[in-house]
Each structure stands twice: as C-alpha cells, then as structure tokens.
Amino acid sequence: MGKRILILGAGFGGLACANTLRKNLGQEHRIIIIDRKKSFMMGLVKLWVLNGTRNLEESQTPLSSLNAKGIEYLNDEITKIEVAKKRVQVKGHGWLEYDYLVVALGTELAPERVEGFEGRGFNLYDSKQVPGLREKLLALRKGKVAISIMGAPYKCPPAPYEAAMMISDMLENNGTRKAIDLEVFAPSPIALPVAGPKVSADVVEMIGKFGIKFSPNCKPKVVRDGEVEFENGRREKFDVLIGIPQHRAPDVIKSSGLAAEWIAVDRETLRTQFENVFAIGDVTEIKMGQLAMPKAGIFAEGEAKVVAQEITDEIAGQKPQAAYNGQGYCYVEAGNRTAGYVEADFYNSAGPAFKLDAPAEKYFEKKHEFERSRLKEWLL
Ligand SMILES: Cc1cc2nc3c(=O)[nH]c(=O)nc-3n(C[C@H](O)[C@H](O)[C@H](O)COP(=O)(O)OP(=O)(O)OC[C@H]3O[C@@H](n4cnc5c(N)ncnc54)[C@H](O)[C@@H]3O)c2cc1C
Structure with missing residues (x-):
C-alpha cells in the first residue's frame, strides 16, 4: 500500500527532502509539500540584492514546478499539527493525514x-x-x-x-x-x-x-x-x-504543542519524540554542550537527505541505517568577487572542529555554483 508523506515547508530542508524521497520511492507513495510561499529563493541571494548583482523578482523560482516532478505542492498556510491523530490542518485544504511527517518550517524573525x-x-x-x-x-x-x-x-x-x-x-x-x-x-x-x-x-x-x-x-x-x-x-x-x-520558532509549532520553542530531535536520526515525525533545519535545536548547531541551509539539506533515506528504508521494511554527521560548509563573501570558505564538523569526537580559508575568487565561483546546483536539482 502506498504511503503518504507530508513535508511542512518548501525551503532548503523541505525541498531537499521531497526531491530525495521522490527519487527513492515509487509513484504509489505520495509526497505532499506545503508552503505559504509561491516561490523559493535562497537566503544568501538577499546579499546579492544588497550589492546590486541580483534583482529580487528575477531570483524567485516558482514552487509550482514541483508538481511536474511528481511532488504535490500545496500553496497554503499550515494552521495546526495534531501528532496524536497523525494529521495536519491546512487553511484551504482541511485536515491532511500522514504516515510520515517532516517538519521543515524554518524560523520567524522577531x-x-x-x-x-x-x-x-x-x-x-x-x-x-x-x-x-x-x-x-x-x-x-x-x-x-x-x-x-x-x-x-x-x-x-x-x-x-x-x-x-x-x-x-x-x-x-x-x-x-x-x-x-x-x-x-x-x-x-x-x-x-x-x-x-x-x-x-x-x-x-x-x-x-x-x-x-x-x-x-x-x-x-x-x-x-x-x-x-x-x-x-x-x-x-x-x-x-x-x-x-x-x-523565533514558527507560531504553529508552539500552538500545536510540538515544542515550547525549537523542536528537539535526535541529532543523528532527526526523529522527534512523536511517532513517525521528523524535524529538520532551522526549526530544530541540536545542542552540543552550551552551544546549539547553527541555523544554516547546508545543515537543513544534510539532515533532509538522512531523513529521506530513513523513511525510504522503513517503507522498504529495512532497518534505517542513515545517520546525520553534523558536517557542513559555507562561503563567506568578502566583496571584490572573492569569498572565504568555512568548513565545520560539529559532531567531531574531540569537540566541534572548524577550518577557515582566506577569501579567494574560486570560493566566490563555488558560492554561485552552490545556488545553481540546488535550484537545478530541486526545482528545474
Ligand atoms: C542573508 C542570509 C544568508 C544566508 N547564507 C547562507 C549560506 O551561505 N549557506 C547556508 O547554508 N545557509 C545560508 N543562510 C541560511 C539559510 O537560508 C537557512 O538556514 C535555511 O533556509 C533553512 O532551511 P529550512 O528548510 O530550515 O527553513 P526555510 O528555508 O526558512 O523554509 C521554511 C519554509 O516554511 C514555510 N512556512 C513556515 N511556516 C509556515 C506555515 N505556517 N504555513 C506554510 N508555510 C510555512 C516558509 O514559508 C518557508 O518557505 C542564509 C540566510 C540569510 C538570511
């Protein structure tokens, strides 16, 4: 029997998860992704709008293109999550039931x-x-x-x-x-x-x-x-x-009783305390001592791929083996067509480890490739 997987939020994590699941699973399984936004734009593009190398309107990629890939996209507001009944309330679509739920709702600004x-x-x-x-x-x-x-x-x-x-x-x-x-x-x-x-x-x-x-x-x-x-x-x-x-955490997380603020997850499996409910990306809090894992797209994407693999394995009747490794990187743009490069390993056994390379033109190019490759894989 086909399973129904609901993904809440079509940002960095939600898009990576939906696409990986679609590649892994047969068409009998439904993948439904819900977002109030009609289009996707990476956060880092805001800085390109600031320095005038990009225009806001032309940097939006419509989410409606997901439908052609076999991912059902609903442009709507999520108003309630009821884990006890395994269902989610969506403003214009009523209650949607799920077999697996992936919460990727990001953050609100305060x-x-x-x-x-x-x-x-x-x-x-x-x-x-x-x-x-x-x-x-x-x-x-x-x-x-x-x-x-x-x-x-x-x-x-x-x-x-x-x-x-x-x-x-x-x-x-x-x-x-x-x-x-x-x-x-x-x-x-x-x-x-x-x-x-x-x-x-x-x-x-x-x-x-x-x-x-x-x-x-x-x-x-x-x-x-x-x-x-x-x-x-x-x-x-x-x-x-x-x-x-x-x-701050999105209101619907708090009003649905999922968490008082950020959602706690197992740092390797991204499972929450609720059955068949995973949470990924900025909406989660993964603590390492006093510090929490930073909120960044690269981590949301890495977590998304692990969750997609776990769901795939479970549906196939296998014991899920995938585990998130806490690794990521980013390009720190420094003007004049250069960027520095930061690599991070948060789950390193001797404590989080980092590397920072000085600004260079090659990292500036890689930053642009970072955006291009994701848009191509997820939406084009
Ligand atoms: C200026 C800037 C630069 C950045 N640079 C980088 C970088 O270089 N590298 C990097 O890795 N990260 C970068 N980031 C961070 C990155 O954008 C975020 O960490 C990433 O988007 C988090 O992904 P997510 O899937 O958790 O959440 P999001 O991408 O924020 O997605 C959450 C989605 O949920 C939707 N949503 C929320 N509530 C509801 C609701 N009730 N109903 C319907 N939809 C809802 C939202 O509309 C949104 O689309 C940058 C961010 C900014 C602002």
Whole structure:
C-alpha cells in the first residue's frame, strides 16, 4: 500500500527532502509539500540584492514546478499539527493525514523584540527591505553605518560579517567609503560563538582588513532617532542602522504543542519524540554542550537527505541505517568577487572542529555554483 508523506515547508530542508524521497520511492507513495510561499529563493541571494548583482523578482523560482516532478505542492498556510491523530490542518485544504511527517518550517524573525527598531532600522533578513537599504546606502555621502546582531539565535551566523564586507566594497565603488564609518555590533563576547575563538578572531581580522570595526558584548536595548543604546549602557549614533533580528520558532509549532520553542530531535536520526515525525533545519535545536548547531541551509539539506533515506528504508521494511554527521560548509563573501570558505564538523569526537580559508575568487565561483546546483536539482 502506498504511503503518504507530508513535508511542512518548501525551503532548503523541505525541498531537499521531497526531491530525495521522490527519487527513492515509487509513484504509489505520495509526497505532499506545503508552503505559504509561491516561490523559493535562497537566503544568501538577499546579499546579492544588497550589492546590486541580483534583482529580487528575477531570483524567485516558482514552487509550482514541483508538481511536474511528481511532488504535490500545496500553496497554503499550515494552521495546526495534531501528532496524536497523525494529521495536519491546512487553511484551504482541511485536515491532511500522514504516515510520515517532516517538519521543515524554518524560523520567524522577531525585530519587535528591540524597542524602536522597526521604522528606524533596516532588517537585513527581510528581503522586502533590502532594495530600500541599498538605495539608502548609495545615497549616503558620509557618516556611520551600524550593523547590529540583535540577538541569538539567527540564521547563517557569518552573514552579518559578509554583509559588512560587501557593503564596504559597494561604498568603495560608490566613492564614499572613506567618508563612511562601518561597525559591526555583536551581542556575544566573540564574533561567532558557535565557531569558537580562533575562527571568531579570524573573522574579526578579515573584516578589519576592510577597515570595519567590531564591538562585542553589544546587545541593543532601544533604538531612538539616529541612536542605538545597548544593554551595556553604550550609546552609538548612526546614519544607517542595519539589524539582524533574533529569530523565533514558527507560531504553529508552539500552538500545536510540538515544542515550547525549537523542536528537539535526535541529532543523528532527526526523529522527534512523536511517532513517525521528523524535524529538520532551522526549526530544530541540536545542542552540543552550551552551544546549539547553527541555523544554516547546508545543515537543513544534510539532515533532509538522512531523513529521506530513513523513511525510504522503513517503507522498504529495512532497518534505517542513515545517520546525520553534523558536517557542513559555507562561503563567506568578502566583496571584490572573492569569498572565504568555512568548513565545520560539529559532531567531531574531540569537540566541534572548524577550518577557515582566506577569501579567494574560486570560493566566490563555488558560492554561485552552490545556488545553481540546488535550484537545478530541486526545482528545474
Ligand atoms: C542573508 C542570509 C544568508 C544566508 N547564507 C547562507 C549560506 O551561505 N549557506 C547556508 O547554508 N545557509 C545560508 N543562510 C541560511 C539559510 O537560508 C537557512 O538556514 C535555511 O533556509 C533553512 O532551511 P529550512 O528548510 O530550515 O527553513 P526555510 O528555508 O526558512 O523554509 C521554511 C519554509 O516554511 C514555510 N512556512 C513556515 N511556516 C509556515 C506555515 N505556517 N504555513 C506554510 N508555510 C510555512 C516558509 O514559508 C518557508 O518557505 C542564509 C540566510 C540569510 C538570511
């Protein structure tokens, strides 16, 4: 008998999972993916919109192309998950039952958690605000651009530093860089707590080469016109404030009683405490001591492939063997058509291990290939 697999969320993790399952399973098994969005765009494209090498509208790939691949795509809002009855409520489609459920709902942004930010600062992670931010930066002749990481967790921890270097490059080309001060403010004592002190120091050195300052232990408390006040009492004037808001779990996770915030999973199998329910990507929390696995597409994708293999094996009546290895990488764009390269091994037996390579043109090319290859595999 055919099984019905519901995948909630057609982002990085959901798309990787649906495609792997479709390749593995016969057509008697239904794969249904649900998302409120009509199209997919990788998060990293926001930075290309910021530096003007991409246009927001042209960077969207329609999710409707999934149907031709034998993946049923529903463009709708998920309103309730009832694990006890193995069903999910979808606004325009009623209750959908499942044999297997994969929750890949990502995160929500919480800019409202810093008083006065909305309306005074630009949210770097809200793609709708990025074109306006670009215009503002290009119009600025002199002054201060403050980039504030407003709280943790937030996805793609190196992205604010990438943005800083790309902005520096943009201003250089605009002839205004010398008259504009650029500074990154982080709430943590080091730049990338999840990658440890060595990589953090390397990142601070990397941005330092662009004349970008770094201030740790600066969590914003309140934003007023032209001024941000941090919890440590420091006040900083700005002409442009760019914020990376703290993230929170999607409401439907909490209202359905799946978790109080992020979903706990087994770090190798991605199984939740609920029968036949898996969770992958940013919506999960995988703890390693005090630290949690960072929220990034590369991890969502790796987890998705493991879950797809487990479901495939189970349907075939075999004992699932696949296990997630906690490994990933990313390209840290540094302007001038270069990118650095970070490799991470979070489940390393002696503790998380990292490697950072200096910016090079080859990594910039690989970053573009990273996007191209996924779009081709998942949606084209
Ligand atoms: C500026 C920036 C740069 C980045 N750079 C990189 C990078 O270089 N490398 C990397 O690996 N990662 C990068 N990331 C992070 C990456 O984009 C995310 O970590 C990744 O998208 C997480 O995948 P996911 O499947 O968990 O969630 P998502 O991709 O966010 O997908 C979740 C989906 O669920 C849908 N959804 C949520 N709630 C509902 C609901 N109730 N009903 C219907 N649909 C719903 C959403 O619409 C969304 O499409 C970057 C992110 C940003 C913002």
